[in-house]
Amino acid sequence: MTDTFFELLNYKFFSNALLASLLTSINCGIIGSYIVSRRLVFISGGITHASFGGIGLGYFFGFNPIISAVVFSVFSALGIEFLSKKAEVREDSLIGIFWSFGMAAGILFISLTPGYAPNLMGYLFGSLLTVTSHDLAMMTGLAVIVTSFFLLFYKIILFISFDQEYAKTHNAPVQLINYVLISLVAVTIVLSIKVAGIILIISLLTIPQTIANLFTKDFKIMIFLSIPLAFLGAFAGLLLSYFLNIPSGATIIMALVFAFIIAKLLSMIITRLKIRKAVSLSGKDSGKI
Numbered sequence: 001m002t003d004t005f006f007e008l009l010n011y012k013f014f015s016n017a018l019l020a021s022l023l024t025s026i027n028c029g030i031i032g033s034y035i036v037s038r039r040l041v042f043i044s045g046g047i048t049h050a051s052f053g054g055i056g057l058g059y060f061f062g063f064n065p066i067i068s069a070v071v072f073s074v075f076s077a078l079g080i081e082f083l084s085k086k087a088e089v090r091e092d093s094l095i096g097i098f099w100s101f102g103m104a105a106g107i108l109f110i111s112l113t114p115g116y117a118p119n120l121m122g123y124l125f126g127s128l129l130t131v132t133s134h135d136l137a138m139m140t141g142l143a144v145i146v147t148s149f150f151l152l153f154y155k156i157i158l159f160i161s162f163d164q165e166y167a168k169t170h171n172a173p174v175q176l177i178n179y180v181l182i183s184l185v186a187v188t189i190v191l192s193i194k195v196a197g198i199i200l201i202i203s204l205l206t207i208p209q210t211i212a213n214l215f216t217k218d219f220k221i222m223i224f225l226s227i228p229l230a231f232l233g234a235f236a237g238l239l240l241s242y243f244l245n246i247p248s249g250a251t252i253i254m255a256l257v258f259a260f261i262i263a264k265l266l267s268m269i270i271t272r273l274k275i276r277k278a279v280s281l282s283g284k285d286s287g288k289i
Contacts, residue, residue, distance in 0.1 A: 025231035076102060203256060211260050215263075
């Protein structure tokens with residue numbers, strides 16, 4: 001098995017897929033921790049599906065669908081953030097509108113594209129083994145931007161994640177940071193599409209973070225745990241998908257779901273042991289009295 005793995009590394013498509021898994025794990029690990037802490041899973045799902053409109057635009061006008069999806073999803077994210085604050089429209093309603101608009105626009109533009117309809121399975125469910133050097137360059141750039149931004153503004157992001165009103169009382173640029181963060185969420189989603197696809201990418205932004213959250217409430221530790229957890233899930237899914245010849249995106253998510261089940265059982269066992277220990281100690285103390 002080990003020899004086979006090292007042989008696979010000699011293939012460009014597999015080494016690209018492995019590096020893409022690592023870069024996506026870094027981006028999703030950091031951004032996903034913010035999403036889970038702020039409880040923005042629903043809005044992230046809306047942005048994910050809205051990005052399909054950008055993919056349709058790219059095919060219709062003949063340019064890179066990922067670039068158009070980035071632009072479309074960023075504007076959708078900013079639109080949701082702005083209108084939910086300024087207009088008298090509920091945020092969940094706006095998410096539903098942008099969600100359905102993006103999917104409808106994508107379907108219409110693709111149907112209007114001359115010639116044969118493109119194969120959308122890679123965008124919908126992921127196609128990790130087709131990652132190119134250009135994709136890796138964009139993922140690397142995003143990883144540098146996301147990591148740098150969180151290092152520079154960690155305290156403000158921490159305040160915003162758990163108590164925006166407190167951040168405002170300290171004159172923190174809450175609204176500006178929110179706009180930047182929601183834009184980074186959008187870009188992270190789109191650049192991770194090849195790993196898990198539009199349908200499944202939300203899992204990479206939530207499952208590793210939820211697993212980490214079972215064992216820690218510390219935001220920084222949650223980020224550090226989420227990255228290796230996401231990579232282990234992506235790595236296991238990549239190997240299984242290659243050897244079993246099954247879709248990589250779905251396999252990665254299944255690996256992460258099984259990891260969550262195991263982690264949940266483990267956390268329950270740890271909690272019960274702690275309760276038993278506490279009961280035992282309290283019994284001894286009462287016996288002394």
